[in-house]
Amino acid sequence: MKYKSLIITLFASSIFLATIICLWTIMATLQGVSFTDLNFNFNVLLSLGLTIVSIFIGNKFNHLLKIFILSISFTILYVFLSKSSPLWYTGGIFILILFFTNKLRKYDFKYLSQDFISEKIVFEFLSLFAILFFALVILFPFYIMFVTSFKTQTALLINPLDLSIDFSKNIFEIFNSYFVIFKTYDFGRYILTSSYVSIGTVLINLLFAIPAAYAVARLNFFGKTFLSTSILIIYMFPAIVLVIPLYTVFSQLGLRNSIGGLLIVYTATTLPVAIYMLQGYFKSIPKEIEEAGLIDGQNWFGIIIKIIIPLSLPAIASVSLYVFMIAWNEFLFSLMFLDNPKTFTLSRAINHLTGDAETPRQYLMAGSVIVTLPILLIFVYFEKYLVSGLTAGSVKG
C-alpha cells in the first residue's frame, strides 16, 4: 500500500469533481437560476467522500451497479445538503457524478500500489483538467455569442446572467435579431459581397499561383533560389505597412470602395503562401509522369492542365480553403478601403454596426454568428485540408 499515491488520487480527484460541479453551477447561473455561492469547499468535501467510498469498494461489485448506486446516493446527499434547485440541474449533477465514478473505475488499491504510479496519476488528472480548461476557454465565448443573439438588450441590462432562451415565444420573436439585421441592416447584401470577394480571391489566386508554383518547382531559370527565398521574406511583411501607400494609390485610381480593389489586394497578400504550398506539393509528383506527357506531345500548358492539376487536387483544396478563410475573415483592408455601405463585406459591416453606440448588442452578436458560422462549418467539414493549409501558413496570422 502506497500512501503517497492514495493521497494524490484523493486530492486530485476531489478537486476535479468539485471543479466540474462548480462549472455546472455557473452554467446553471447563466440560465437564470440564482446561485450566489459556488460552495467550492463543500463540493470538495463531498467529492472526497465519494472518491474514498469508490476506492474502498474497488471492483468487488458489478461496475455498472456500483456507479449507479454511488451516483444516486451522492446526488441525493448533494440535494439534501444544498439549497433547492431545479430538477434539470440535479439531473446534470447526477450525470456528472456518474461520469466521474466511471472514470475512477481503475483506481483501486491494487492499481495504487504499482511502481511509479503517483506521477502517472498526476498526469492523468492534469490531462482531465486540461481538456476541461481548453474546452471551456474556447467554447465559452462562442456560446455567449450564440446565446446573446437570441436575447434583447433590455433583458440583458436587467439581468446580465440570464442567458436562457425563452422557447415560449414564437419563432419570429426568438429569431428577431436575425430578421432585423437582414431587413434593417442589409446583411443579405454583405453576405453576398463577402462570398464574391472570398471565392473570387480563391479563383484568381489559383490562376496566378499554379503556373508560378509549377515554374518554381520544376523549371530551371536564372534567379530561382533568389525567388524562392524572397517568397517567404515577402510573406513576412505585414499588411499595416502596406496600408497607407495602397490607400493613397487606390484613392487616386478610384479603386477604393470597389470589390475589384479588394480582390487585387487579397490575392496579392495570399499569393506568396499559395505558391510556397503548391510548389512543395508539385515537387513530390514523380517527374516520369510529366516526361511521359512530354513524349506524348504535350506542351507546358497541357502538362499543367492535364497532369499537374489532377494529381495535386488535395494541395489545391488546402490552398483554396486557406485563402478562402483569410479573405473571409480579413478586416484591415476592408476597414481602410470600404466606406460606402454598398460595398461592405461582412466584417466591415459588423464593425460599422458598432460605430453607432445605440446598436443593441443582440444585433451585433447575430451579425457575428452570421460571419462565424459559415467559416466554422467549412472548417469542421474540410478539416483535413484546412489543417494542412494552416500548418503551412502558420507563419502568418
Add this chain to the structure above:
Amino acid sequence: MSTTLSKIEKRTAYTLLLPAVCLVFSIILFPIFANVWISFKEVGLKDIRIPEPRAKKIVKSVQGNNSELKIIYKLRNSSLTQDIREVRFLDKFPKNIEPKGLDTRCEFKSKKIKCFFGNWKAGYRENFEIVIKDINDNAINSQNIKSYKPDLNGKSDNILLTTDFTLKNFKSVFLNNNFFELLTTTFYFTFFGTLGAILLGIFAAQLVNQKFYGRSLMRSILLFPYVGPVVALAYTWTLLLDPNSGTINSLLVSYGIIEKPINLLGQKYLIVNILGFELKFRLALTTVIFFEIWRYFPLAFLFILARLQAIPKDLYEAADVDGAGPFKKFFHITLPQITAILSILFMIRFIWNFNKFEDIFLLTGGASGTLTLPINVYQQGFAVSNIGMGSAVSIVIVLLLITFMIIYFRLIAKKANEI
C-alpha cells in the same frame, strides 16, 4: 539542342511567373518603397485627392420661346488648396442646334462646344452660361440636351509626385509621439503574447498527442479561435468583459469574488498592494495580451503537434523500460526534440505579433495604454489625417522588422549547420 531546350524552359518559366511576380511587386513591394517616399513628405489625408475641374449642367427654358434653351454650367475647382492649370471644356449637342452669342473663350464646331478656361485657382467657382437655339425654330427637347455630360480636364500638381521633401515626420515620430512608451508597449505586447501562445500551444499539443475519447473533436475545437473571424471574436470578448453587464464581471460580482466590476479593457493601471508596496499593473494591456494568446495559441499548437507526432515511438518505449514517468519523459525526450521548432516558431510569431493591428484596434482602439506601433500608423494616418507621419511610423516598423529578420535568418542558418 540542349541549349535551345533550356532556353525554351527559361522562357516558359518567366512567362509562368510573370503575372504572379507583377501582382506581388505592385501590391507588396511597391508600397514598401512608396512608404519611404511618402514619409519624407508633408501630406495630409485631404491632399491625396487629385484636384479636378467639375461642372454641373443645369438646363432652363427661355420664357415664351421654346426653340431656345439656356444652359448654366456651375464650374468649380474640386480642391480648396491646389490650383488647376489649362482647364479645357467640351460639351456635345444634338443636330440642328447652335449657340447664340458664345463666350470668347469658346468655339462651336461640328456639334461641339470647346472652351479653354485657362488657370483655376484653388476654390475657383464660376457660373458659365450659354443660350442655344434650334436652326429651324423647332422646339428643343431639354431631356435630350441634359443627357450629354460635359467633359473637363486640366493639369494639376499631384502633391505625391512633387519633389519637396522634409524630415519633419521623422522628427515628430521620435520627439512628439511618446516614442519610447510606444516601443515598450509594443515589445511588452509582442513578447508576452508570443511566449504565452507558445506555452499554451505546448500544453495543448501534449494533450492532444495522448489517446483519449473525443481526441479528434478536441483538435478541431482547439483551432476554433484562429479560424473564427477576428471581428466577431473581438466583439464577443468585449461584451464578455464589459464592466456594466458583461458576463464575466456579473458572475464574479454575483459570487462575491470581487466587490465591484473591473473594467478590464478600459483601465490602464491596476494598483496592487503587496506587502505595503504599491505595484502598478498594466491591466488593459494584459487583457489584450490574453486575447492575443487565446487567438493565436492554435497556430503554435498545430506546429508543435506536427513535430510531436514525428518523434520516434521507440524513444518513449525505451523510457518506459527505464521506468520514467510522464513528466520525466516530457522534459528529457519531448522538450529536446521540439526546441528547434520552438525557436523558429518564437521568431515567426514574434514578428507577426509585432505587426498585429486588428486585435488591439477592435478591443480597445489603442486606448488605455494599449497603443502599439501598428495602431499608431492607423491613428497618425487616418485619425489625425497625417499620411506622411503614418508612413514614417511604418518605416520605423519596417526597419525593426528587417532587424528581426536578420536575427531570424542568422539563427536558422546556425540551426541548419547544427543539424
